[in-house]
Amino acid sequence: MTLKLQMLGTGSAFAKMYYNNNALLDSGEAKLLIDCGITAPLALHQMGLPITELDAVLITHIHADHVGGLEEMGFRMNLIHGRKPVLYLAEALIEPLWENTLKGGMQQKGMIERMEDVFEIRPLVPGRTADLVPGIRAELIPTKHIPGKDSYSLYINERLFYSADMTFNPELLNELVQERGCKAMLHEVQLLGEGAVHTTLDELLSLPPELQRMIHLMHYSDEIETFQGRTGEMKILEQQRVYDVEKELEV
Numbered sequence: 555m556t557l558k559l560q561m562l563g564t565g566s567a568f569a570k571m572y573y574n575n576n577a578l579l580d581s582g583e584a585k586l587l588i589d590c591g592i593t594a595p596l597a598l599h600q601m602g603l604p605i606t607e608l609d610a611v612l613i614t615h616i617h618a619d620h621v622g623g624l625e626e627m628g629f630r631m632n633l634i635h636g637r638k639p640v641l642y643l644a645e646a647l648i649e650p651l652w653e654n655t656l657k658g659g660m661q662q663k664g665m666i667e668r669m670e671d672v673f674e675i676r677p678l679v680p681g682r683t684a685d686l687v688p689g690i691r692a693e694l695i696p697t698k699h700i701p702g703k704d705s706y707s708l709y710i711n712e713r714l715f716y717s718a719d720m721t722f723n724p725e726l727l728n729e730l731v732q733e734r735g736c737k738a739m740l741h742e743v744q745l746l747g748e749g750a751v752h753t754t755l756d757e758l759l760s761l762p763p764e765l766q767r768m769i770h771l772m773h774y775s776d777e778i779e780t781f782q783g784r785t786g787e788m789k790i791l792e793q794q795r796v797y798d799v800e801k802e803l804e805v
C-alpha cells in the first residue's frame with residue numbers, strides 16, 4: 555500500500571502566493587483531506603479533484619485557513635450530491651466548530667439545526683490511534699498553538715508526523731523519532747519574527763542534522779523563495795506536487 559501526499563496548499567494563513575496549508579493523503583484505497591481552509595475548494599477545483607472523491611476530512615483546529623472551506627464543502631455535498639461529508643475531529647472541537655464557526659452561515663430553521671444535519675461527525679479521542687479511512691490511521695496529539703484554543707498534530711500510520719499549527723516542541727519531535735519509529739515529519743514553519751504561536755525556522759535549525767533530514771517544511775509565508783538553500787538539512791514541500799511518502803519523504 556503506497557501512501558501519497560499532495561498539499562492543496564503550503565501557505566501560511568495570510569500567504570497570497572500559496573493556498574491554505576491543507577493536505578490530501580491518498581492510500582490508493584481512500585483519500586483523506588487534512589483541514590479544509592478558505593482556499594481548499596478552489597485548490598481542489600484547480601487540481602481537478604471533485605469533492606465527491608474525498609472519503610473524509612480531518613480538522614486539526616479552528617482557524618479559517620483550516621476550516622474556512624467547510625461551509626462550501628457541506629452545502630455542495632448535501633445540496634448537490636445528497637451526501638454528508640465525513641468529518642473527523644477531536645471531541646473538544648465539535649461544539650466550538652459549530653457554535654463559533656459554521657452555525658452562522660449554515661443554520662436554517664427546520665432544516666439545518668446542528669452540525670450533524672450536514673456532516674457525518676466522527677469524534678476522535680486524543681492519544682488513541684483511530685482507523686480513519688482504508689489505509690490511513692492516525693493519532694491526535696494535543697500541541698500548543700493559541701493559548702486557550704485546542705489544536706492537534708497528527709501521527710499517521712505510526713510513521714508520519716503532521717504538525718498542523720504548533721509552537722516549537724523539540725521533546726515531542728525527539729520522542730517520535732527515538733521511541734515511536736517516526737520516519738518523516740511535515741512541519742509548519744514561521745520564516746520571520748518571534749514564534750509566539752508557530753515554530754520558527756531558527757528553532758527548527760537548532761535541531762540535530764539527522765532530525766532535520768526528516769523534516770519537510772510547510773505552512774510558510776510568501777518569502778519562502780528567499781529561504782531556498784537556507785533551511786539546513788530540511789526540505790521545502792512543494793504545493794500540489796504528488797509525493798510518494800515512503801520513497802520521497804522518509805529517511
Ligand SMILES: O=c1ccn([C@@H]2O[C@@H]3COP(=O)(O)O[C@H]3[C@H]2O)c(=O)[nH]1
Binds near residue numbers: 566750
Ligand atoms: O495570537 C495570535 C493569533 C493569531 N495570529 C495570526 O493569525 C493566524 C491564524 O492562522 P494561523 O494559526 O495559521 O496563523 C496565525 C497568525 O498568523 C497571531 O500571529 N497571533
Ligand SMILES: [Zn+2]
Binds near residue numbers: 773
Ligand atoms: Zn494555520
Ligand SMILES: [Zn+2]
Binds near residue numbers: 615617699719
Ligand atoms: Zn492556526
